[in-house]
Amino acid sequence: MNHATGRTSHQDRVWSVAEHLDDVLSRIRPLEPIELPVLDALGCALVEDLAVPVALPPFDNSSMDGYAVRAADVAEATEAAPATLTVIGDIAAGSGELPEIGPGQAARIMTGAPLPPGAQAVVPVEWTDGGSGLGPAAAMRAHSAAPQDAAGQVRIHRPAAAGAHVRTRGSDVTEGEPALAAGTLLGPTQIGLLAALGLGTVRVRPRPRVVVMSTGSELVQPGEALGPGQIHDSNSFQLAAAARAAGAVAYRVGAVADDAETLRATLEDQFARADILVTSGGVSVGAYDVVKETLAAEGQVEFRTLAMQPGKPQGFGLIGPDRIPLLALPGNPVSSYVSFELFVRPAIRALMGLPDVHRPLVRARCAGAVSSSPQGKRQFLRGSYDATTGTVTPVGGAGSHLIKAMAHANALIVVPEDTTEVPDGGTVDVVVLA
Numbered sequence: 001m002n003h004a005t006g007r008t009s010h011q012d013r014v015w016s017v018a019e020h021l022d023d024v025l026s027r028i029r030p031l032e033p034i035e036l037p038v039l040d041a042l043g044c045a046l047v048e049d050l051a052v053p054v055a056l057p058p059f060d061n062s063s064m065d066g067y068a069v070r071a072a073d074v075a076e077a078t079e080a081a082p083a084t085l086t087v088i089g090d091i092a093a094g095s096g097e098l099p100e101i102g103p104g105q106a107a108r109i110m111t112g113a114p115l116p117p118g119a120q121a122v123v124p125v126e127w128t129d130g131g132s133g134l135g136p137a138a139a140m141r142a143h144s145a146a147p148q149d150a151a152g153q154v155r156i157h158r159p160a161a162a163g164a165h166v167r168t169r170g171s172d173v174t175e176g177e178p179a180l181a182a183g184t185l186l187g188p189t190q191i192g193l194l195a196a197l198g199l200g201t202v203r204v205r206p207r208p209r210v211v212v213m214s215t216g217s218e219l220v221q222p223g224e225a226l227g228p229g230q231i232h233d234s235n236s237f238q239l240a241a242a243a244r245a246a247g248a249v250a251y252r253v254g255a256v257a258d259d260a261e262t263l264r265a266t267l268e269d270q271f272a273r274a275d276i277l278v279t280s281g282g283v284s285v286g287a288y289d290v291v292k293e294t295l296a297a298e299g300q301v302e303f304r305t306l307a308m309q310p311g312k313p314q315g316f317g318l319i320g321p322d323r324i325p326l327l328a329l330p331g332n333p334v335s336s337y338v339s340f341e342l343f344v345r346p347a348i349r350a351l352m353g354l355p356d357v358h359r360p361l362v363r364a365r366c367a368g369a370v371s372s373s374p375q376g377k378r379q380f381l382r383g384s385y386d387a388t389t390g391t392v393t394p395v396g397g398a399g400s401h402l403i404k405a406m407a408h409a410n411a412l413i414v415v416p417e418d419t420t421e422v423p424d425g426g427t428v429d430v431v432v433l434a
Contacts, residue, residue, distance in 0.1 A: 012305075013304075013305075014305050014306070014307050015304050015305065015306050015307065015314075016306070016307055016378075016417075017306060017307070017308050017342060017378050020304060020306055020314060020316070020343065021342065021343055021346060023316065024316055024325070024327070024343055024346070024347055025346060025347065025350055025357070027318060027325065028325060028347050028350040028351060029351075030205055030350065030351060030352065030353035031205045031206055031208060031275060031351050031352070031353070032205075033047040033203050033204065033205055034203070034204065034205075034206055035201050035202070035203050036201060036202060036203075036204055036206075037200065037201055038191055038194045038195055038199055038200060038201065038202055039191060041186050041191065041194075041202050041204045042186055042187070042188070042191055043185070043186065043187075043207050043247050044185075044186055044204035044205060044206060044207055044352070045183055045184065045185050045186070045204060045205050045352045045353050045354050046180055046181070046182050046183060046184045046186065046202065046203070046204055047182060047203045047204055047205060047353070048182050048203060049178060049180070049181050049182050050178070050179040050180045050181075050194075050197075050199075050202075051176055051177065051178060051179060052173045052174065052175055052176060052177050052178075052179045052197060053175070053197055053198065053199075054175055054197065054198060055169055055170035055172075055173065055174050055175045056170070056172040056173045056196060056197070057167055057168075057169060057170075057171065057172060058169060059114045059115075059169050060114065060115040060166055060167070060168050060169050061112055061113060061114050061115060061166070061167050062091075062109045062110065062111055062112065062113050062115060062122045062165060062166065062167070063111065063122070063165045063166065063167050064111060064122050064124045064125075064165045065109070065110055065111050065124070065125050065139075065140055066108075066109060066122045066123045066124040066125045066126075066127070066128070066165065067085070067087070067106040067107065067108055067109060067122065067123045067125070067128060067154055067156065068091065068101055068106060068107045068108075068109040068115060068116055068119035068121075068122055069085065069101065069106045069119060069120070069121055069122070069123055069156070069160065070101060070102075070103065070105075070118065070119065070120055070121075071120045071121050071159075071160060071161055071162040071164075072103075073085060073103065073104060073105075073106075074121075074123060074156050074158075074159050074160055075159050076159065077156045077157060077158055077159050078157065078158070079136075079157045079158075082129075082155040082156055082157045083155070083156045084153055084154070084155050084156075085104055085105060085106040085153065085154055085156065086104055086105050086106070086152075086153055087105075087106055087107065087108060087131060087149070087150065087151055087152055087153060087154050088101070088105050088106070088107055088151070089107050089108070089150055089151070090107065090108045090109075090110075090143060090150040091107050091108065091109045091110065091113045091114065091116055092110050092113055093110050093111070093112040093113045094113075095113055095114060098114060098116040098117060099116055100116060100117045100118045101116055101117070101118035101119040102118060105118075106123075106154055106156075107119070108140065108149065108150055109122060115166055120162040120163070120166075121160040121161060121162055121163060121164040121165065121166060122160065122164060122165035122166055123156050123158070123160045123164075123165075124165060125137050125139060125140050126138065127156060127157050127158040127160075128154050128155060128156050128157065129154065129155040129157075130149065130154070131148075131149045131152050131153065131154045133153075133155070136157060179193065179194075179197060180193065180194075183353065183354055183355040185247070185352075185354065186202075186204065205351075205352050205353040207247055207248055207249050207352065208247075208248045208249070208275040208276055208348050208351040208352060209248065209249045209250075209251065209273055209274055209275045209276075210240075210243040210248040210249070210250045210251070210274070210275065210276050210277075210278060210344075210348060211250075211251045211253060211270040211273065211274040211276075211277050211278070212236050212239045212240045212243060212250060212251070212252050212253065212278045212279075212280075213236060213252075213253035213254075213255070213256055213266065213270075213277075213278075213279050213280075214233045214235045214236040214255045214256070214279070214280050214281055214331070215255065215256045215257075215258065215263060215279060215280065215281040215282040215290055215291055215331070216233075216255060216256075216257075216258060216281045216282070216331060217257045217258045217259075218230050218231055219231065219232070219233040219255035220232055220233065220255075221233060221254065221255070222234075222237070233254075233255045234333055234403060235280040235281070235331065235333055235336045236252045236253065236254075236255065236280070237252065238333065238336070238337055239278055239280060239329075239336065239337070239340055239344075240252040242337065242340050242341070242344075242345070243278070243340075243344070243348060246344075246345045246348045246349065247348060247349070247352055248276075248348050251270075251273060251274075253266060253270065256290075258282065258290045259290065260290055260293055260294040263282075263290055263291065263294050264294055267319070267320075267326075268320070271320045271321070271322065271324060274324050275324065275325075275351055276324065276325045276326075276327070276344075276347060276348065276351065277319070277324055277325070277326040277327070278326075278327050278329065278340070278344055279291050279315075279326070279327075279328045279329065280328075280329045280330070280331050280336045281329075281330070281331030281336075282328075282331065283303060283313045283314065283315050283328045283329070283330055283331070284313045284330065284331075291315065291328050292313075292315065292328070295315065295317065295319070295326070295328065296315075298319075300317045300318065300319045300326075301315050301316065301317030301319060301326055301328060302315065302316060302317055303315040303328070304316070307376055307377050307378060307417060308342075308377055308378045308379070308380065309373075309374055309377045309378075309379045309380070310330070310332060310334050310335035310338055310339075310380065311329070311330055311335045311336075311338050311339040311342070311380075312330070312335075312377075313330050314327075314328065314329065314330070314339060314343070315327070315328030315329075316328070316343075325347060327339075327343055327344050327347065329343075329344070333403040333406065334382070334402060334403060334405075334406050337406055338380050338412065341359065341412065341431065341433065342380075345357075345359070346358060359431050359432060359433065360431075360432040361414075361429055361430070361431055361432075362385075362387075362429075362430050362432060363390075363427055363428070363429060363430070364385060364390050364391055364392040364427070364428060364430045365389075365390060365391045365392070365425055365426070365427060365428075366391070366392055366393075366394070366413065366422050366423075366424065366425065366426050366427070366428045367391045367392065367393040367424070367425075368393055368394050368424055369421070369422060369423055369424040369426075370394065370413070370415060370421055370422035370426075371421055372420065372421060373415040373419060373420050373421060373422070374420075375417075375418075375420050376417050376418075377417060378414065378415065378416060378417050379414075379415040380412045380413070380414060380415075380431070381394055381412065381413040381415065382394070382395040382396055382402075382405050382406055382408075382409035382411075382412065382413070383395055383409055383410075383411040383412065383413040383430060384408065384409060384410060384411065385410055385411035385430050385432055387432075392411055392413055392428065392430050394413060395408050395409045396408070396409075409433070410432070410433050410434040411430045411431060411432050411433055411434075412430065412431040412433065413428050413429075413430055414428060414429040414430065414431060415428065416429075
């Protein structure tokens, strides 16, 4: 192929799935990094390795509500012979000035509060009388209701060894150790770690902007009544949802009629907000396949025949002044979705700069025979995969219009090009979708 013009001298060639995907990914470049506030970076991929700037926790602190004590003062404590200590104050989370714990002394301490000097352990309040002079306490009384409990005496009924119920400085992570690796996709727990490390912003690759449009004069928006020969547009909804699930920001364009000028104008309108364009329909050999008619004539998009089922007709190229990747998918709902999973999702993940762009591929036992698969084509059948048993069950038939079966599948069963049937119990590759 001549990459300068996008034209091909081998239009009749049949491409393998791997060849088409390799060509797509070879022309995808990760998006330029940007600095984002930590919360806004949710769903983005880190650009560089991050080291821990400060130990977590940054100081020794209590893991319980109770009393900070010296271990020797409570070593012999029992319910029959409790250790009685003098309470010299309260230590709440966030306390700055800390009392020093001397022999025979204790301080009330709250979960997360810094361990005061002299203290070696924390005795949970349930192991004490809570300063009441009575039996074991279930909880501390609120300081506002009983300020006197921050003084007086406390009886401790059980011993606590040095370090008991204390979270030591750096016990989570130590300063300088790796925190997150480049390419890490930031989810809620990673965002929490970044915030805990005190990072207000982080350098990431942004989520790709994906514009999805269906083509076809027969398409009607959901919620509108159907006329003769019309169907509801499901592809643009399915593909936009799939793009969002892949980590992209997806924009859905209303169905475009089978008119070349309308399609061209609609595409040009989307250039400003697209990092990748996805169309469905109009890529086969019919007289009204407007996507192929329009884009092939301009030489920017190459339309190919792939040795796969479903999804044989595919289109790919770089269009517009910014050379935006465009993937033209077939219009049948199952063909469109399978094509998205095989080609568009990896492209989205490549734009994000992720180290692994592919869905998990596992081996499984096929619970049900595949009686017929086309010779020379890689077939992708819908399946229900059970990780517990390591089995996959075919769902629905091979028809590329059977969208209900796709909705009940969580995997794709892969039947290789040289395999025409799979016996019940045979082993197959499975692309895990969920």
